[in-house]
Each structure stands twice: as C-alpha cells, then as structure tokens.
Amino acid sequence: MKNTILSFLLLLGTLSSYGQNTATLTVPAKPDRIISRHIYGHFAEHLGRCIYGGFYVGENNNKIPNKDGVRLDVVDALKKLKIPNLRWPGGCFADTYHWKDGIGPKDKRPTIVNTWWGGVTENNSFGTHDFLNMCELLGTEPYLAGNMATGGVQELADWVQYTNFAGVSPMSKLRRENGRDKPWNVKYWGIGNEAWGCGGNMTPEYYANEYRKYATFVSDWTNSSGIFRIASGANSADYNWTEAIMRIVPKNLIEGMALHHYSVIKWDKKGPSTTFNEQQYFSTMKSALFMEELIQKHSAIMDKYDPEKKVALVVDEWGGWYDVEPGTNPGFLYQQNTMRDAMIAGSTLNIFNNHSDRVRMANLAQAINVLQAVILTDEEKMLLTPTYHVMEMYNVHQDATYLPLTVKSTDYTLGNEKLTAVNGSASKDKNGLTHVSLVNIDPKKKQEVSINIEGANYKSVSGRILSSKNLQDHNTFAKPNLITPTAFKGAKLKGNTLNVEIPPFSVVVLEMK
Numbered sequence: 001m002k003n004t005i006l007s008f009l010l011l012l013g014t015l016s017s018y019g020q021n022t023a024t025l026t027v028p029a030k031p032d033r034i035i036s037r038h039i040y041g042h043f044a045e046h047l048g049r050c051i052y053g054g055f056y057v058g059e060n061n062n063k064i065p066n067k068d069g070v071r072l073d074v075v076d077a078l079k080k081l082k083i084p085n086l087r088w089p090g091g092c093f094a095d096t097y098h099w100k101d102g103i104g105p106k107d108k109r110p111t112i113v114n115t116w117w118g119g120v121t122e123n124n125s126f127g128t129h130d131f132l133n134m135c136e137l138l139g140t141e142p143y144l145a146g147n148m149a150t151g152g153v154q155e156l157a158d159w160v161q162y163t164n165f166a167g168v169s170p171m172s173k174l175r176r177e178n179g180r181d182k183p184w185n186v187k188y189w190g191i192g193n194e195a196w197g198c199g200g201n202m203t204p205e206y207y208a209n210e211y212r213k214y215a216t217f218v219s220d221w222t223n224s225s226g227i228f229r230i231a232s233g234a235n236s237a238d239y240n241w242t243e244a245i246m247r248i249v250p251k252n253l254i255e256g257m258a259l260h261h262y263s264v265i266k267w268d269k270k271g272p273s274t275t276f277n278e279q280q281y282f283s284t285m286k287s288a289l290f291m292e293e294l295i296q297k298h299s300a301i302m303d304k305y306d307p308e309k310k311v312a313l314v315v316d317e318w319g320g321w322y323d324v325e326p327g328t329n330p331g332f333l334y335q336q337n338t339m340r341d342a343m344i345a346g347s348t349l350n351i352f353n354n355h356s357d358r359v360r361m362a363n364l365a366q367a368i369n370v371l372q373a374v375i376l377t378d379e380e381k382m383l384l385t386p387t388y389h390v391m392e393m394y395n396v397h398q399d400a401t402y403l404p405l406t407v408k409s410t411d412y413t414l415g416n417e418k419l420t421a422v423n424g425s426a427s428k429d430k431n432g433l434t435h436v437s438l439v440n441i442d443p444k445k446k447q448e449v450s451i452n453i454e455g456a457n458y459k460s461v462s463g464r465i466l467s468s469k470n471l472q473d474h475n476t477f478a479k480p481n482l483i484t485p486t487a488f489k490g491a492k493l494k495g496n497t498l499n500v501e502i503p504p505f506s507v508v509v510l511e512m513k
C-alpha cells in the first residue's frame with residue numbers, strides 16, 4: 001500500500017512538472033502579410049556608455065580596432081543580427097540635442113552637459129556624420145529623433161535638408177564643406193520624444209498641434225524614397241494619448257505612432273538585474289506580457305481613425321529595466337542581462353510578429369551598455385548577452401511572410417497569479433523555409449506543445465535553443481559564452497503534427513521544410 005501511494009505521488013510529481021499545450025499553425029494559400037524587418041530595430045542614445053565606449057571609442061584609439069572611431073567588434077556583432085534600423089540620439093537626450101553642435105571639426109565642437117543622464121560632459125565628438133556613416137558601415141537605416149522641446153521648426157527642417165538634400169542649398173553646402181557630398185537620405189524621423197514627460201511635459205492636444213507644425217516641415221521634398229514621420233507616442237497604457245494624436249493629426253502628416261513600454265516591476269522598486277527571486281521574475285514577465293494588451297488596445301484606437309492601417313505602431317522603446325549594477329553611475333542605466341531578458345525578448349518579439357499588421361517598427365532599449373542591451377563592453381572586451389542571441393535566432397522572421405500560429409497555453413502560476421506559459425509566432429521566408437519561435441517562460445516546468453499544421457506538408461524539422469541551468473545565469477567578461485544557442489533535438493514531425501518539448505525558461509526557433 002505504502003509503495004502504491006509512493007508511486008502515485010511520484011507519478012503526480014512527474015505529471016505536474018510537464019505542461020501540455022496545443023497549437024495550430026496555418027499556412028494560408030494566399031498569405032497577405034509581411035513581418036517588417038524594422039520590428040527588429042535598435043536604439044542608441046547619448047546615455048552612459050552606449051555611444052562613448054560602446055559604439056564609439058574615438059579615431060585615435062589604438063587599443064581597440066575601429067573605423068573612424070567606431071568599434072569593429074561591435075559592427076561585426078550587429079551585422080550578424082542584421083539590424084534593420086538604429087534610433088539616435090535619444091531618448092530624453094534628443095530633446096536637448098542641437099545637431100549643429102555635432103558637425104564640423106571635432107576640436108571646434110562645443111562641450112555641453114548631458115542633463116538627463118548623469119550630468120556628464122558631452123563633447124559632441126560623435127555627431128551627425130559619425131552616426132550616419134556608422135549606419136552605412138552597419139548596413140542599417142538611421143532613425144533620427146528630432147528635438148521638438150528645446151529646438152525649433154527651423155532647426156529640425158535644417159537637419160532634414162542637411163542630411164537629405166542633393167541639390168544646392170545652405171544646408172547641403174554646409175554638409176559638403178564638412179566632407180560629405182552625397183546626402184544620406186534619412187527616411188525615419190521622430191518628432192520629439194516622450195512629449196508627455198522628458199520631452200516637454202505636454203498635454204496630448206498641445207503636442208498634437210505642435211506636431212502638425214513640425215511635421216509640415218519634415219517633408220518629402222528632399223527625399224525620393226519618402227519620409228516616414230513618427231509621432232511621440234503614449235507612455236504604456238495612456239490610451240488617451242494615442243486617441244488625441246490620431247484624432248488631431250491629419251493622416252497625410254504621420255506615418256508612425258510611437259509607444260514606449262518597459263518591463264519594470266515598479267518604478268521605485270525595480271529590483272536587481274541578476275540576483276532576482278521568482279516573485280520578481282514573475283512580476284517582470286507580467287509587465288513584459290502586458291505588451292499584448294497594450295498593442296491590442298492602442299491598435300483598436302488607431303483602427304478607429306485609420307482602418308486601412310496606414311499609420312504604423314512603432315514601439316520605439318521596449319525592454320527590461322532594473323536597478324543599475326552596484327557601484328555604477330545611477331544615471332548610466334548599466335545593467336546585466338540574464339535568461340529573464342531572453343524570456344522578455346523572445347515573448348515580446350512573438351507579440352510583435354503576431355501584430356505585424358499594425359506593429360511595423362520597434363526599437364529595443366538600448367543596443368550597448370544601457371538597459372536591456374544586446375552587447376556589453378568593458379574597455380577592449382565585449383560580450384553578447386542572452387538578448388543578443390534571441391535577436392539573432394529570431395532574425396529569420398525579418399521580412400518573412402507572417403503565418404498565423406495560435407497557442408493554447410497552460411498557465412505558469414505563482415501564488416494566486418498566473419501567466420500564459422508558452423507563446424510563439426511563425427513565418428515563411430523567401431527561400432520557402434518555415435520558422436516557428438516558441439518561448440516557455442515557466443521557470444520550473446517543461447512544456448510539451450503539440451502543433452497541428454494546416455495547409456502544408458513538411459518533411460523535416462531542425463532547430464536551435466537558448467537555455468541555461470539557472471534563470472539568473474548571464475554572460476560575463478570572464479565567461480562570455482556561458483549562454484549561447486545550441487542545436488535543439490526536442491522537435492518531432494509526425495505527418496501534420498509537430499511535437500515540441502521545451503525545457504523551462506527556454507527560447508526555441510524551429511526550421512521546417
């Protein structure tokens with residue numbers, strides 16, 4: 001009897017350490033949606049060591065290999081991610097930035113104070129030419145965030161003319177005098193940043209009217225490939241903001257509506273980046289998964305004013321935000337990056353892919369040494385974070401055809417609260433390969449997912465996985481390769497059913513043909 005009870009308890013234990021999930025993957029005969037590669041964009045602000053020490057180490061640095069001061073190890077790593085666009089120079093910094101401070105001979109550029117980020121000296125040695133030439137080196141499209149709060153319409157219009165005009169004009173003349181003949185043809189322009197906060201504490205109605213004025217002069221006359229203007233968007237669930245902008249701004253003046261949402265536990269109690277407990281993990285994931293509701297609700301408002309979905313929802317700041325690493329400047333926002341961040345990245349990108357009819361651009365905050373970075377540097381050392389590896393695994397979705405994947409997930413529970421354990425998305429690339437990305441956020445339970453495939457007959461499946469022993473694991477300069485993707489053997493195809501076993505807190509990307 002004792003043995004029977006013991007076996008029963010053991011069986012129960014085994015069963016409860018598995019989650020059983022079902023899903024359907026549909027391959028439509030006539031697919032009608034592309035997942036824009038611009039969803040996989042990045043963000044580089046003059047903040048902490050993102051630009052200085054991160055991207056840029058100066059032309060005279062002979063310890064760190066560089067091209068015109070830009071680190072070549074970073075260029076190489078970001079090229080592998082295929083980063084489609086890079087937002088610059090902020091963030092909050094953008095609304096204090098006067099672009100003319102950052103052109104011309106470097107020793108003549110004014111030194112200013114970075115009032116938002118640590119009150120440090122900004123010598124403007126990395127300016128417009130440095131950034132736009134770096135984008136060419138990276139093979140990425142620049143996204144310039146214009147200063148609305150402390151600049152002016154003329155200043156922004158001049159920047160557009162300086163970067164984009166091929167003919168003869170005062171600004172193109174100045175550009176040529178500074179050594180660049182051909183315009184860069186910058187397409188993506190932000191008009192202000194967080195206008196509800198650091199960008200001027202405006203009301204949405206005031207901002208919308210100002211936007212109309214600025215957007216009129218950030219226009220297409222210079223650029224044959226078309227200007228894409230992005231309005232400063234809502235702070236997370238501020239639906240009133242999106243409503244007002246969509247109502248007040250005419251559709252011929254706006255191509256993108258921004259949204260910022262950080263995965264944060266509480267703004268006054270963010271918790272550590274590596275030594276977090278399960279409750280803190282759960283709360284972070286709850287905030288990350290809230291992106292689904294945010295996109296649904298902001299999109300519904302946009303649908304009301306723009307049923308044809310001409311205006312893109314641009315989530316141009318997202319990611320995990322924790323306490324800074326002990327002993328570092330609180331104004332520099334330097335944090336480590338663990339498997340928790342891999343869970344945020346994988347889940348958020350799945351949400352974006354699944355809403356790619358409206359979400360057509362996004363920017364992870366930020367690329368190097370700031371918040372949920374893909375790269376950390378320490379002088380000449382560089383490491384790739386778990387978030388980097390998720391971004392690299394997911395780049396198969398860039399510009400691929402969206403395939404609907406609906407997952408009926410079990411719950412990841414903690415106390416009385418629950419979250420969906422498994423999320424996913426799918427696409428088919430130009431070469432006919434189908435990719436399915438799946439995330440199991442449950443830190444304890446392995447998940448089995450049985451995917452019913454409709455509309456295609458695949459012959460083989462292979463894959464890669466990002467996982468580790470502990471949720472708190474992270475790459476360090478001493479052990480930079482503790483977490484890297486490995487081959488995944490947990491997927492089996494049987495006719496039209498794909499069975500996948502995903503270990504706890506793992507990200508899997510499958511390829512089928």
Ligand code: AHR
Nearest residue numbers: 090091092093193194365
């Ligand atoms: O990414 C860090 C900061 O967060 C940005 O400067 C600002 O836009 C946001 O509040």
